[in-house]
Amino acid sequence: MTDYPYADRFEVYARLPEEGRPQAEILAELRDMAAGEDAFWETGKASGTVYCGDHDHYAFMTETYGLFGHANVLQRDMFPSATKFEGEILAMTLDLMHADAVTGTSPAGVVTTGGTGSILHAMLAYRDAARGRGVTRPNLVKPETAHPAFDKAGHLFGIEVRDAPADPRTTRVDVGAAGGLVDDDTIVVVGSAGNYGYGTIDPIEELSDLALSRNVGLHVDGCLGGFILPFGEELGLDIPRFDFRVPGVTSISADTHKYGYGLKGTSTLLFRDGSLRNELYFLHTGWSGGKYLSPGIEGSRSGGLLAATWAGMVALGRAGYRRHAEQIFTTARRMIDAVRSHPELRVLGEPTFLFSFTSDDFDIYHVYDFMAGRGWRLNGQQYPNAVHMAVTRPQTRPGVAETFAADLADAVPYARERHAAGAAPMSGAVYGGVEGGLTDEADGFIRQIMAGILDTHQSLPPARS
Ligand SMILES: *Cc1c(COP(=O)(O)O)cnc(C)c1O
Secondary structure (H helix, E strand, O other): OOOOOOOOOOOOOOOOOOOOOOHHHHHHHHHHHHHHHHHHHOOOOEOOOOOOOOHHHHHHHHHHHHHHOOOEOOOOOOOOHHHHHHHHHHHHHHHHOOHHHOOOOOOEEEEEOOHHHHHHHHHHHHHHHHHHOOOOOOEEEEEOOOOOHHHHHHHHHOOEEEEEOEOOOOOOEOHHHHHHHOOOOEEEEEEEEOOOOOOOEOOHHHHHHHHHHHOOEEEEEEOOOOOOHHHHHHOOOOOOOOOOOOOOOOEEEEOOOOOOOOOOOOEEEEEOOHHHHHHHOEEEOOOOOOOEEEOOOOOOOEHHHHHHHHHHHHHHHHHHHHHHHHHHHHHHHHHHHHHHOOOOEEEOOOOOOEEEEEEOOOOOHHHHHHHHHOOOEOEEEOOOOEEEEEOOHHHHOOOHHHHHHHHHHHHHHHHHHHHHOOOOOOOHHHHOOOOOOOOHHHHHHHHHHHHHHHHHHOOOOOOOO
16 A cells, blocks of 8 residues: 555544644655645646636635634524525525526525535435425436436436437437437426536427426436526627526526536535425424434535635625636636547537537547646546546646647647557556447446546545554
C-alpha cells in the first residue's frame, strides 16, 4: 500500500493522536496538499470537475460557510437564517427556470446534497405520488444518455428503469421510442438539459407533449445545464426551451455545485407543484425521542453549505453568471471548431458548452492517449467510443483553447499512424466499450475491477511498518 496518499510526506493516522496537534502545523500541511492538487486543474487541462476555479470566490464562500458550518438546519428555531438561505436559493433558481410561467400550482423545491441527491429525491417523490394512485410496480422512462443517478434511484427505490435510445447522430432521445416504453405504471419520463456525456439537450418540448398526453410527470435533469443554459439563451445562443415555460415539465434538477459555481455539496430540486415536493416530507409521530420531521432523505444538514451557496449566488448576480457563461460558451466554441477542423474527427450532436467527439477513421482513444501525454484529462466514453470535454472556467484562461487546438493537431496524425500500424490504444481498454456489449463473464470481470478501484479509494491507512 505504498501509494496511500501522502504517506511519504505526512503522518498517517490510524487512531486518534493522544495529544492534539498545533492548528498551525495542520493548516500548513493542508495548504501544501491543496496547493499541489489545485496546480493541475489550474492549467485548464482537466475536463469539468472544477467549475468556477476562482480562488477569491471560493475564499468568500468559505468565509460565509465558516459562519454557519456548525449550524444544524434541522433546528430552525435556533437557525432561522437557514430558512432565508434555502428559500432564497430556491426562489432565485425557480426564477431562472421561469417558474413565473406556472399557473394553477405553487412551485416549490428542496436544496439537496448534489445532483444525485436531487435526482434521488425527485424519483422518490414521483414513486410515492404514484403509490397513492395504486401503482405498485413503478417504472421510469429515461434517455439512455441520462445520468446513472436515475439507475441508482431505480436500484434504491425499487423502480424499473426503461432506457429509451438516443439518435446516434444528434445524441438526443428518440421521443417515439420513449413513448413506446410508457405504460400505466410509468411514474415519470426524463429528459436532460444537457446530458453529461454529450452536453446536448433532449427534445424537451416533444417530451412534454408525450408526458401531457400520457398524463405522467416530466423531470428535466438540468444538473449540468441549469445554471449555464439560461444565460446562453440571454446571450442569443440557440438554446431550446427546457424549463417551466414548457407546460409538461413537472420538475427540474439544477446543480448549484456545478455551473452554479458553489462549493461542493449542494443542488436544487424544483417542482412545478409544491404538493409533489411534499411527498418527500418524513413525519414520524411515535418516536420516543419526540416528534421527528425532515423535508427529505437527510437528517441534520449544515447551515454552512446553505449560506455559502446563497452568498455565492448573490455575489455573482445575473451579470456575473452571464459573464462567466459568455466566456465558457466562447471557449467551447473555439475548442469545438478545433475538433471540426479535422475531417477525421466528428463532434457528436450540436453541443454548446460541453462537447464530445469520436472518429469514423480510427479509434478515438488514440487521440485520448496522445492528449493524456500532453497533460489533458479528458473523459472517456463508450457506445460509441468518444472523448468529452466539459468546458469550465479554468479553460477560459488565456491560451488554453489554443493549446487544446495545437495538441489536437498533433494528436490526429499520431492516431492515424497508430491506426495504420494496427496498434490498440492504451486507454481504450479502460474506458472504451466493446461492440455489441459485454458478455456476462466480461461484465463480471469489469465489475470486479471497478469494485477494486472503490476499495482503493475507500481504503484505511496502511499499518505502521
Ligand atoms: C453531474 C450530473 C449529475 C449528478 O450530479 P452529482 O452532483 O455528481 O451527484 C446528474 N446529471 C447530470 C446531467 C450531471 O452532469
